[in-house]
Amino acid sequence: MLPRVTKALVKGLLYLVLFYALPMFLVRQVSGFAPQLFADYEQLVTLFAAVVIFFAVATELTSGTIYQHALNIGKALILIIFFVLALDGGIMKLDLNIMEGQRVGIVADLRVYLMMLVAIDLLGLAKSVLQTVKFLSDKTEKQMPQLQPQEDL
Amino acid sequence: MKQTVRALTWATSVFWIILLLFTVTVAYSALQIRPSFSEPSVSNSGDVLTASLPMILYNGGFYDISKFNITTLIKDHRGQTISCSSTFVPIINGGANTTITHTMSLSIEQAAIGNLSHLLFNDSELNVEAAVRLVYARAFPIEISLNLSMPWGAPFANLTVGNISTRPLNLTHVRVLLPLSFENHSFLEMNGTVRLEIADQSNHIVGNGSTGFMLSPENRFETVVEVLVSGDPSNIREAHFYFQTAFFDYGPLVIALV
Numbered sequence A: 001m002l003p004r005v006t007k008a009l010v011k012g013l014l015y016l017v018l019f020y021a022l023p024m025f026l027v028r029q030v031s032g033f034a035p036q037l038f039a040d041y042e043q044l045v046t047l048f049a050a051v052v053i054f055f056a057v058a059t060e061l062t063s064g065t066i067y068q069h070a071l072n073i074g075k076a077l078i079l080i081i082f083f084v085l086a087l088d089g090g091i092m093k094l095d096l097n098i099m100e101g102q103r104v105g106i107v108a109d110l111r112v113y114l115m116m117l118v119a120i121d122l123l124g125l126a127k128s129v130l131q132t133v134k135f136l137s138d139k140t141e142k143q144m145p146q147l148q149p150q151e152d153l
Numbered sequence B: 001m002k003q004t005v006r007a008l009t010w011a012t013s014v015f016w017i018i019l020l021l022f023t024v025t026v027a028y029s030a031l032q033i034r035p036s037f038s039e040p041s042v043s044n045s046g047d048v049l050t051a052s053l054p055m056i057l058y059n060g061g062f063y064d065i066s067k068f069n070i071t072t073l074i075k076d077h078r079g080q081t082i083s084c085s086s087t088f089v090p091i092i093n094g095g096a097n098t099t100i101t102h103t104m105s106l107s108i109e110q111a112a113i114g115n116l117s118h119l120l121f122n123d124s125e126l127n128v129e130a131a132v133r134l135v136y137a138r139a140f141p142i143e144i145s146l147n148l149s150m151p152w153g154a155p156f157a158n159l160t161v162g163n164i165s166t167r168p169l170n171l172t173h174v175r176v177l178l179p180l181s182f183e184n185h186s187f188l189e190m191n192g193t194v195r196l197e198i199a200d201q202s203n204h205i206v207g208n209g210s211t212g213f214m215l216s217p218e219n220r221f222e223t224v225v226e227v228l229v230s231g232d233p234s235n236i237r238e239a240h241f242y243f244q245t246a247f248f249d250y251g252p253l254v255i256a257l258v
Helices: A002-031 A041-061 A066-086 A111-143 B002-031 B108-113
Strands: A091-099 A102-109 B033-037 B041-045 B048-059 B065-075 B081-092 B096-107 B124-136 B140-152 B157-161 B165-168 B173-184 B190-200 B205-215 B219-230 B236-245 B249-256
Touching: A002 A041, A041 A066, A066 A111, A111 B002, B002 B033, B048 B065, B065 B096, B096 B108, B173 B190, B173 B205, B190 B219
Parallel strands: none
Antiparallel strands: A091 A102, A102 B140, B033 B048, B041 B048, B048 B096, B065 B081, B065 B124, B081 B096, B124 B140, B157 B173, B165 B173, B173 B219, B190 B205, B190 B236, B205 B219, B236 B249
């Protein structure tokens, strides 16, 4: 149990740097010259990091059990929903007030990008489902009585 | 099944890496786009007023900008379209500089004969809707739109016809003196002629006159037009004004006389 907790802790810290500290640093850097554009992204990065870190730690703690695979499936599904919501269904609209009474509207069609994200996530989901099936079949195989060679009469 | 799971693990990892690289390079490339604008110029040939906005677009990133389209739509305060212009550039390659000149044309004669004649006599606010559409990295269609309003100065603003006075000339004719004034609020030098006809109660033209004018921007024109009218001056009902300038001809503008 203790090595599993240590492993989960190390993985959690590594993911914290990779999925929170580094993206947050980049977002804050670009926010410097376009604060109106990137201000909302800090919240999204935090939410994404929270989801990824939670599932990384939880799957590590439950590794070797059916819960690990269930969490992997859950992670894939939650990430698909997260990407769809974060990208506003692929059509992102932004309204900027550049000067008094003059507004600039930006509409970015990111549906192709969203499709790529969802497709890769679906691939991950398929992998998780197969891993679950494999895990269950291995477990069933182990529980079956072992066949003994018959002695010659 | 083991091989399938392994293949899927590899495929997922490889696709995530490709997507991450694509995302980072697209974000970096987008930050390398540098538009710069030159001094806009306004010229007129005949009755067509042309405004040109030259710009240089430096696409310093790795990806192409395709289907680049600038559209400007100018409308009056009632929503009537005055001018609609579009500039299309099929492709701006990555690392290339492209000079784009967007021109907006406005035919004053067309404006005068259309439903926009109120712009000749009334100052107004024009709504400018500008939109830039492009496809970045052949995957991301983007639209940037800007709405702004700009003041419009009428070339015959505050057109006023004062009280007419009559002086008898002979038994059949009278001399009608008609005070006329207007201001040139436009940025154009307005030179031309105002011709006027006087109509009586039964809509017969009973007299006509004309006056020339030369008016630089932000100046006022005042004159008294003398018209020889036949018949009884108490029968005078209205004046029909016809404007002839280098840019357009407009008329009749009917004003009731008291």
